[in-house]
Amino acid sequence: MRDDLIYLDYAATTPLDPQVAELMxxxxxxxxxxxxxxxxxxxxxxxxxxxxxAAAQLARLLNCAPAELIWTSGxxxxxxxxxxxxxxxxxxxxxxxxxxxxxxxxxxxxxRALETQGFDVTWLSPDESGSLDLQDLDAAFRDDTTLVSIMxxxxxxxxxQDIAAIGERCRNRxxxxxxxxxxxxxxxxxxxxxxxxxxxxxxxxxxYGPTGIGALYIADRPRCHVxxxxxxxxxxxxxxxxxxxxTLIAAFGLAAEIATSSMATDFxxxxxxxxxxxxxxxxxxxxxxxxxxxxxxxxxxxxxxDDIEGESLLLALEPxxxxxxxxxxxxxxxxxxVLRALGRDDALAQSAVRVSFGRMSTESEIxxxxxxxxxxxxxxxxxxxxxxxxAT
Ligand SMILES: *Cc1c(COP(=O)(O)O)cnc(C)c1O
Numbered sequence: 238m239r240d241d242l243i244y245l246d247y248a249a250t251t252p253l254d255p256q257v258a259e260l261m262x263x264x265x266x267x268x269x270x271x272x273x274x275x276x277x278x279x280x281x282x283x284x285x286x287x288x289x290x291a292a293a294q295l296a297r298l299l300n301c302a303p304a305e306l307i308w309t310s311g312x313x314x315x316x317x318x319x320x321x322x323x324x325x326x327x328x329x330x331x332x333x334x335x336x337x338x339x340x341x342x343x344x345x346x347x348x349r350a351l352e353t354q355g356f357d358v359t360w361l362s363p364d365e366s367g368s369l370d371l372q373d374l375d376a377a378f379r380d381d382t383t384l385v386s387i388m389x390x391x392x393x394x395x396x397x398q399d400i401a402a403i404g405e406r407c408r409n410r411x412x413x414x415x416x417x418x419x420x421x422x423x424x425x426x427x428x429x430x431x432x433x434x435x436x437x438x439x440x441x442x443x444x445y446g447p448t449g450i451g452a453l454y455i456a457d458r459p460r461c462h463v464x465x466x467x468x469x470x471x472x473x474x475x476x477x478x479x480x481x482x483x484t485l486i487a488a489f490g491l492a493a494e495i496a497t498s499s500m501a502t503d504f505x506x507x508x509x510x511x512x513x514x515x516x517x518x519x520x521x522x523x524x525x526x527x528x529x530x531x532x533x534x535x536x537x538x539x540x541x542x543d544d545i546e547g548e549s550l551l552l553a554l555e556p557x558x559x560x561x562x563x564x565x566x567x568x569x570x571x572x573x574x575v576l577r578a579l580g581r582d583d584a585l586a587q588s589a590v591r592v593s594f595g596r597m598s599t600e601s602e603i604x605x606x607x608x609x610x611x612x613x614x615x616x617x618x619x620x621x622x623x624x625x626x627x628a629t
Contacts, residue, residue, distance in 0.1 A: 242556040243602050247443075248392050248420060248537050248593035249560055254445035254495055257488050261447065264484045274481050275472055284483045291490025298493040299422070299437075301429040301454055307477050308486055311451035312419035313343040315438030316386075318477060319415045319453055320347045322463025323384050323436060324356055327413070331381025332356045335374070338578045339363055339396075340388055344417050348386070357381075365580050366529040367396035374406055384413045389427065390420035393575040393591055394528030395537030397425075404433030413461060419443050419451075423496030424503065424595075425534060429454060435461045441485070445596060446492030450485035453477070503596050507536040510594050510603050514538055517607030521614055527576055527589055536595050541581070541588040545617050550590055553613035557606055560591045 244252065253261075264270045272280035274288050292303035299306075309315045324334055336348050338360050348358045359377045363369055369387060385407050387398050400416055407414040415436040421427050422437075423444035429437065435458065440451035455461060455476070469478030496503075515538060518524055523543025542550065547561035561573075572586035581589070592606065 242558055243605055244558045245592045245594050245598065245602065245606060246558045246560050247595040247598070248395075248591060250442045250448065251445045251595055252597055253447060254492060254596070256495060257446055257492050260491050261484055261488050264487060270483050270487070272483070274483055275470070284481075287483055287487050288481055291486045291493075294490035294497075295452060295493040298497045299427060299429045299454065300431075302457060305429075305454055305457050307453045307455060307473050308481055309451045309453055309477055310449055311442070312341075312417060312438045312440035313451075314477075315440070315451050315453040316341070316343045316415075316417055317347050318463055318466050319436040319438055319455075320344065320384065320386055321351065321466060322476075323413050323415065324351055325464045326462050327383035327460075331379070331383050333359070333379050333382040335359045335361065335377050335382060335385040337361050337363060337369060337387060339367065339391060339575045340386070341392055341417055341419070344386055344388065362578055363396075366532065367391060367394055367579050368529070368532065369398055369403065371399070371402055371406070374403060378406075378410055378412065382410065382412050384415060386415040386417065388417040388420075389422075390418075390425065390534045390537075391528070391575065392420050393537075393573060393589075394539045394579070395420075395533035395535070395593075396528045397421075397532050397534060400427075400432055400434065407435075408433045411460070420534065420537075423493060423500065424536065426500070429456070436463070441489035441492055444492050444496050446489045447485055450482060450489045452489070499596065504535070507534075507595060507598070510598055510600065511535040511538050513600060514592060514594075514603045514607065517603070518610055521611060525585060527579065527581065527585075537591060537593045539576075539589055539591045541576075541585045541590075542614060543585075543588070545588050545614060547588050547590050549617060550588070550613060553617055554590075554606075554609050557609055559606075560593070561589065 270284055272284040274284035292306050296303040334356055352358050361373050387403050389400055404414045413435045416434050418427055418437045419440050422439040435456045437454040442448040465476050472478045525541045527539040551561050572583045573589055576586040576589050
């Protein structure tokens with residue numbers, strides 16, 4: 238990591254794996270991979286082989302068939318295509334959909350849009366730890382329910398949902414199950430051969446690949462289809478047409494292959510780092526941990542500090558790069574809607590800071606972060622005792 242900053246915002250986007258960067262620069266500089274992979278000439282066929290190889294690499298990570306993967310521009314597009322596409326495809330069966338308020342905006346706002354288009358959405362609130370109560374789900378199903386969408390790993394808190402149990406309930410009722418797996422793929426096991434999941438969204442830039450490339454898994458099962466959102470040249474069976482970005486796809490493929498072999502090591506690494514970070518932060522007076530300590534992905538630690546406003550802390554913590562709320566919310570000063578849904582009051586939600594780390598993070602970065610946290614909290618409390626830079 239560059240020495241002018243300490244990057245601890247892996248949940249927003251991860252650095253490129255150096256091997257992936259090398260592959261991309263080689264592809265961009267030379268060879269024939271610039272070709273249109275739909276073209277029948279030799280350059281096109283070469284590009285098409287590169288795309289097929291990448292699909293095989295990603296399919297190995299997920300334990301699915303390469304033909305079950307559709308390339309998109311990222312998890313936002315995958316979520317839009319999966320949810321809107323499946324909801325519209327199944328309107329003959331009904332217009333009732335189920336999700337949670339703690340979803341990423343790229344899911345929640347798709348459902349909000351569908352609500353304005355005649356769909357009926359049930360929003361299931363999590364318990365205090367962030368988990369979905371399965372009995373609430375059981376009670377929410379109706380005869381006209383067609384789709385459930387629940388994320389795997391929450392991007393703000395790291396909290397995990399029980400994908401197997403939720404999926405089983407959906408399958409028993411012939412309801413499609415979509416999972417926003419953007420924060421989980423490549424970091425935690427996500428075995429689509431055994432999980433009862435019909436649609437799953439993912440993105441390369443959360444797993445050491447580049448931004449601008451994602452994928453949607455569409456299970457090869459009867460009735461599991463999505464209506465396209467765009468129309469064009471018929472690529473990818475018309476489900477998501479458009480000329481494929483071969484270099485980005487190859488990069489995602491390599492990132493997936495690296496993740497397949499390094500997932501266990503990466504996991505142990507972030508687990509040790511989170512323990513170290515929490516051990517360092519816990520002694521600070523007024524520290525509250527957001528999200529479940531056990532049932533969560535250990536590359537994310539979300540903490541509130543009683544009387545300290547998150548935005549002020551964020552600035553005081555520089556050159557640490559950490560996040561308040563979710564990255565997408567940084568433009569507004571609203572307290573995190575995810576933490577509000579977990580029952581945190583406005584002040585605690587507003588004081589939340591997310592520290593996230595991964596493969597390239599080091600113990601010394603964590604130690605630096607802890608030191609910086611202690612200094613900053615002390616400084617902010619000295620400036621404004623009682624309620625430092627309190628929320629306006
Ligand atoms: C990052 C993220 C997204 C959006 O992914 P993009 O590839 O940036 O569009 C969606 N859902 C979750 C859970 C995320 O973490």
